Amino acid sequence: MIIAYLAGIPAYYEGEDIEIRYSIYENDKLICKKAYYQDFVKPAVVGLKAIIALFDELQKIDSDNFTVIINDPALNELIKGTSTTKNGEVLKVSSMARRKLQRFPKEVLIKDISTNHLEILKWDEALKA
Numbered sequence: 001m002i003i004a005y006l007a008g009i010p011a012y013y014e015g016e017d018i019e020i021r022y023s024i025y026e027n028d029k030l031i032c033k034k035a036y037y038q039d040f041v042k043p044a045v046v047g048l049k050a051i052i053a054l055f056d057e058l059q060k061i062d063s064d065n066f067t068v069i070i071n072d073p074a075l076n077e078l079i080k081g082t083s084t085t086k087n088g089e090v091l092k093v094s095s096m097a098r099r100k101l102q103r104f105p106k107e108v109l110i111k112d113i114s115t116n117h118l119e120i121l122k123w124d125e126a127l128k129a
Helices: 043-058 073-080 088-103 117-127
Strands: 002-009 018-026 029-038 065-070 107-112
Touching: 002 043, 002 117, 018 043, 018 117, 029 043, 043 065, 043 073, 043 088, 043 107, 065 117, 073 088, 073 107
Parallel strands: 002 065, 065 107
Antiparallel strands: 002 018, 018 029
């Protein structure tokens, strides 16, 4: 089983790069850990851009089941399609992310751990640089 921990870190000043971090584990063994910067996007879509980048990385891995661990309830709602946002840019990027998830050839479970303190500590440890 593949478990991926994901974080998208926004820049709150126009023009600064956003940071995308993820760590991918197979049976508790680290197989990939990346932290890199991308061009500025609005903070509301950073998580969506991060999940799209993670899907590109997961396609390279040979496995049938993936679990993506996030600490972002708003991102979870956007991916599920239950968000009530009216922001056009957010709706556009969330639609792209959902389409990418639907076309993903393998099973992906996205799990939001924002209400579980112990899971948050594990998520934080997995994403430390």
